Amino acid sequence: MDYSEVTEGNTHFFVPRQDPCHTFPPASTPVFYNPRMELNRDATVLLLTHLRPSDYLDAMGASGVRGLRVARECGIPVTINDREPGAVDLIRQNAAALGDVVAVTHQDVNVLMSGRSFDAVDLDPFGSPAPFVDAAVRSARRYLFVTATDTAPLCGAHLKAGMRRYFARPMNTEYHGEVALRILLGFVVREVVKYDRGVEPVFCFAREHYVRLHLRLLRGAAAADRTLARIGYIMQCPGCFERTETAGLLPEPCRCDRCDAAMAPIGPLWLGAINDHATLAALRERAEAMPLGSKVRLTRLLDVLVQELDTSSHYDYHVIAKAEKVSPTGMETVLTRLTALGYRASRTHYAGTGIKTDAPLAVLKSVIR
Numbered sequence: 001m002d003y004s005e006v007t008e009g010n011t012h013f014f015v016p017r018q019d020p021c022h023t024f025p026p027a028s029t030p031v032f033y034n035p036r037m038e039l040n041r042d043a044t045v046l047l048l049t050h051l052r053p054s055d056y057l058d059a060m061g062a063s064g065v066r067g068l069r070v071a072r073e074c075g076i077p078v079t080i081n082d083r084e085p086g087a088v089d090l091i092r093q094n095a096a097a098l099g100d101v102v103a104v105t106h107q108d109v110n111v112l113m114s115g116r117s118f119d120a121v122d123l124d125p126f127g128s129p130a131p132f133v134d135a136a137v138r139s140a141r142r143y144l145f146v147t148a149t150d151t152a153p154l155c156g157a158h159l160k161a162g163m164r165r166y167f168a169r170p171m172n173t174e175y176h177g178e179v180a181l182r183i184l185l186g187f188v189v190r191e192v193v194k195y196d197r198g199v200e201p202v203f204c205f206a207r208e209h210y211v212r213l214h215l216r217l218l219r220g221a222a223a224a225d226r227t228l229a230r231i232g233y234i235m236q237c238p239g240c241f242e243r244t245e246t247a248g249l250l251p252e253p254c255r256c257d258r259c260d261a262a263m264a265p266i267g268p269l270w271l272g273a274i275n276d277h278a279t280l281a282a283l284r285e286r287a288e289a290m291p292l293g294s295k296v297r298l299t300r301l302l303d304v305l306v307q308e309l310d311t312s313s314h315y316d317y318h319v320i321a322k323a324e325k326v327s328p329t330g331m332e333t334v335l336t337r338l339t340a341l342g343y344r345a346s347r348t349h350y351a352g353t354g355i356k357t358d359a360p361l362a363v364l365k366s367v368i369r
């Protein structure tokens with residue numbers, strides 16, 4: 001294998017040299033490495049310097065970059081696993097170059113996680129994490145981190161695949177980042193509460209082609225019940241932008257106030273907060289002093305997440321303006337007008353023209369006009 005040396009944060013490691021004719025890494029290399037996921041890894045390294053779990057499992061290591069960075073940049077005991085022999089060889093070489101500060105295992109990840117526990121478990125599969133979440137929940141003592149790159153099934157663009165993987169009904173809407181994030185969270189919650197445990201989202205976001213969850217796991221049936229109470233549905237009107245939330249395992253049938261159509265349920269999904277704002281503020285401060293390659297983009301993401309409303313109430317104000325046949329006013333003007341009228345309003349982290357607000361749709365439309 002022909003290798004090239006890469007640096008992320010202050011960690012140096014080797015990855016297979018990529019064929020410049022291929023833009024998507026798996027097509028050209030025997031072991032996966034995607035530089036476009038650096039922000040995803042930076043976010044986890046940043047969070048782990050704050051949370052400081054007693055140990056960490058990089059369950060699906062590939063080159064091992066994620067676990068290597070956690071070991072070197074956070075000083076946390078790390079185990080890196082992969083089932084592919086080529087990946088395990090590369091992880092061992094990279095670990096040796098780092099001074100053998102990580103343990104390397106070569107197992108199917110579900111077997112490993114069924115037999116051992118770790119304070120923090122990190123799943124970073126190709127595509128859907130669904131086949132691995134149950135074992136990860138049994139293995140994780142306090143923290144569970146999950147990446148999903150199958151955004152088409154999660155957001156309803158591939159409806160049947162979404163229903164098979166996540167046992168939920170997504171819908172292809174203009175707020176697909178929100179739906180993908182909350183369908184995945186809803187799925188993980190269902191895998192957790194059956195063990196009488198609860199979930200607290202700490203730092204979760206949707207970006208480009210993936211969704212990333214950083215979750216705290218809580219103990220006890222009461223925590224599980226509190227978590228379950230945040231499961232429900234977004235009820236979306238098929239004919240207009242009207243939508244509402246309904247909590248509970250079954251959707252409450254309802255009709256659109258504006259056009260009287262039967263509202264269609266999206267879910268079950270997570271209706272609660274997707275971030276812990278105190279943790280985000282602490283990360284924002286900490287990020288300044290860390291050598292993160294994606295620092296500018298990551299701090300921008302944190303800045304938006306800190307002010308983002310916890311609700312699912314996303315509206316794309318350009319789409320609404322187009323439907324109203326008006327040219328949209330600026331985002332800041334819309335937000336200021338909504339707050340001046342006494343409503344809460346914020347930007348969304350996954351769409352530049354997205355607004356979250358508790359204002360009724362009629363008010364939002366009048367403000368956009």
Ligand SMILES: C[S@@+](CC[C@H](N)C(=O)[O-])C[C@H]1O[C@@H](n2cnc3c(N)ncnc32)[C@H](O)[C@@H]1O
Nearest residue numbers: 032060061062066082083084108109124125126
């Ligand atoms: C997307 S890559 C991981 C990328 C890596 N975490 C990073 O940040 O660059 C997914 C890895 O999971 C491994 N994998 C897939 N299924 C697995 C399983 N059942 N058990 C263990 N490893 C698995 C693959 O061999 C592959 O190396």
